[in-house]
Amino acid sequence: MWNMRYLRASWMASFGIIALTGLASAGDWRQFRGTDTTGVAEDASLPVTWSATENIAWKVSLPGRGLSSPIIIGDRVFLTGSSGYRQDRLHVFCFDAKDGSSLWERQFTATGRTSSHSKMCNATPTPASDGQRLFALYSSNDLICLDLDGNLLWFRGLTYDHPNVSNSLGMASSPVVVGDTLVAQVENDSESLATGVDVVTGVSRWTMKRPKRANWTSAAILNKGPTSDEDLVLLQSSEGLAAVRPQTGTVAWNYKEGASTIPSSVVSDGVVFIPSQGITAIRPPTGSENIEVLWRVGKLGPATPSPIVYQGRLFSVNGAGVVTCGDTKTGDEKWKLRLTGPFSGSPVAAGGHLYFFNEKGEAHVVKPGDDQGELVSTNILDDTILCTPAIANGAIYVRSDKSLWKIATK
C-alpha cells in the first residue's frame, strides 16, 4: 500500500516539476536584488516615466504591512506581508503578472517574536525561489516553503529552534537560494547563526555561529563556474565578509576588515564590492592565495541602500541622497548627482537606466554617463516605498504597505 502511494507521489512529483519548470523563465527575478543578487536585469524595455495614470499596468491593494520585495517566477508575482495588532499573521500572496489578479494567498502564524522598529514590520525579508518552490522568511524567523501553487511543502521556525535568535528592532536579511540549498542569515546581538537548508526536506545541511551583532544585510552570490556547484554565498557582518560553500557551510575565505551591517555587498565580474571602510573592492582568492584588496574609497560609503554595479561603474547612495559614481577598476569618483531622499530600498538597473525609489514614493530614473548622471525623470507613486523594486519581463514591480504596482508600458 505504501509503495503504491509512493509510486503515485513520485509520479505526481515528476509531473509537477515538469509543469513548474515550464513556469519559470530566464527573465525571472527570484530573490532580493534579483536572481544573481546584483540588482541588474537584462530588460531593455522598461518605462522611464510613469505616474498614477501613466505606464501603470496594474495596481492591487494589499492587507497589513510589508517591506519585502516582490519576486517574479514566469508569469507569477509572489509577495509576503504581515498583519494583525501583533504582526503575527504571515501572508504569502501570488498574483498573475499579466493583470494582477490574485491566484492564491496563504496565511500562517508567527512562532517567533514579532516586535520591530515602527518603520519595519514582520514582512521585511524578501522571499526567494529556486523556480519550483517559494521560501518566505519573516522578521520572526519563520521560514515557509510552498510550491508555486501555494501548497505547503514544509515550515520551519528558526526562533522556535533557537529562542534567542531575534532582534527587537526587527530582522531584515533576505535568504538566498544557491543550487538546492537555501541560505538564511539570522543575526543579532544575542544569538546569531546562518543555516543552509535543503530545499526539498527543509532540514539544515549545516548551521554555523555568526558574530553576535545586529545585522540587516543580505547575502550576495559569487558565481564561480557554469553550475551552482562552485558558487559561494557571501555572508556579511560587522566583522567582514565570509565566503561560504552552500552545500557544506565550510568557509572558503574570510575578509576580516569589518563591514557595514545595513547595506550589502555586490559582485560584478568576479570582484566583490563590500561596504567596508567606505567601499572596499576585493578579488577573491581562487586557490590558497590571499584576498587581493583592489582599492578602498571612504567617500563611496553607502547609507542604507546597497551599492550597485552597472555598465562598469559602481553607484553608491549616501545619507544625504547623493549618488556617487565610481570607477569599478580604481574606485575613482567619476561624478555625483544629488537626488531627493531618504532611501530605504536599494537601486536597481536595466535598459541603460538606474532606478532609485525614495521613501516618499518618488522614483528617480537616472541615465548614467561617463562624466555625469542625467536625471531623466522623477515619478511619483504618492505612497511610502521602503522596498527594493523587482524587474522582470519589461516591468518594474514595487510595493508599499498598501499596494503593489506593476510599472510597464502597455
Next chain:
Amino acid sequence: MKSGRIAQKWSGSFVLVATVLAWPIASDAASLDEQVRAIRAVAAEGSGHANAIAAVKELSRGDAATLLPILKAFDDANPLAANWLRGAFEAVAARELKQSHPLPTRELEAFVLDVARHPEARRLAYEWLIKVDASASDRLIPGMIRDASPEFRRDAVQRLLNRAEKAHEDKKSADAIALFREALSGAIDDDQVKAIVKPLRELGETVDLPKHFGFLTAWHLIGPFDNTDKKGFDVAYPPESQVDLTAKLPGKMGDVAWEHYVTEDEYGVFNIAKKTAPHKGAITYGYTTFTTDTPRSIELRLGTPNAWKLWVNGELVFARDEYHRGTQLDQYRVKAKLKSGTNAILIKVCQNEQTEDWAQDWKYQVRVCDSAGAAILPSKNAVTTSQLDR
C-alpha cells in the same frame, strides 16, 4: 493476437494508473489519522519532516470532509505543527471554494463556538466561514469579549468600542460608560485600551491600568553588581542562588542591600536608573512574589531595552543579552508554571556601558497574564513583597 496483448497490457496499465490516481479518494479515516499524526510529530530543527512532508501533501489533496479533522488536530499541537496543519487546511478550503464546492459551514460554526478547541484553529475556521457567510460575524463576534483568541477578543472589543464612541458623541454618558467598561473588560491590546481609557476618564471614571494589565508594581531591588564589558551577565551573583531580603552583599562599589520600591507608572515600568542611580556597566536584581490559590500556567510578559534573566521559583525561565534595541509592551512572552501559594519571581536587569543618549535606559516592566494576554491577578489573600519585608 498481438494487438490483444497490447490492449491487455494497456488495459492493465490503465487500471494501475487509475488506481494510483484514485488513491486519495480511497483514503480512509485511518490514513487521515496517520497524516495528522505525522504532521503533529514535527519538532525543532526539522525533526519529523520526512514523514510530515509526505503527509501534508496528501492531506492538502483532501476534500471538504477533511477540514474539520484538520482543525481538531490543532489541539495541543506545537506551533510548528499548527502551521503545517494550517497550510493543509487552506489548500483544501481554497480549492473547494475555487471549484464552487460548499464548505461545511454548520460544522465550521460549531467549531468556532467550541471554546475547548485551539484558539488559532477556531479563528481559522471563522475566517473561512465568513468567506461564504459574512453574516456569521454578527452572530459570533459579540459573544467573544473574553475569548481565548486575541483576535476574536479584539474584534468583539472593537464592536463595543464603536458603540461606546457613538454613545459618547451623542452625549449619552451612562450608556457610553457602560459600553466602555464592557469593552475594557475584554481589551488586551494597548491601542484599544488607550482608546477606551481616555474617554472613560473624560467621563469622570477611574481606571486602574496596572491592575487591568496585571503589572507587577512592587519589587525589592538590589545592586549595582558589576557588568563591566557586559561580563556580569554570565556571573551568578548571590541572589541567583538565594534571596535573603535581609542580607548585605558585596556589590560593584561596596556592600548593597535589598530595598523595596513601588512604581507609580501606569504601565508598571520600573526605571532602575531613576529609582536607584544611572550606573553603567551594572546589574540590578529585582525580586517579588506572586500568590495563587491553585497551580497554573501563566505567561510573564516583559519589556526592557536591557539584557535580562528571569527566574520563577528558582528556575531560570529565560535569559537574553541584547542591549538597547528598543522596548515595548509584551516584548517578550515567557511561559511559566506557578505552584499553589507564594511564588518567587527574580529578575536580573543588566546595563551596559554605551554612552549614546538613546542607550541610557535601564528599566523593565513585567506583567502576569494568560496566553491571550488577559491579566492574571494574585489571589485575594496574597502576601505582598512589602509584607514579606516586615
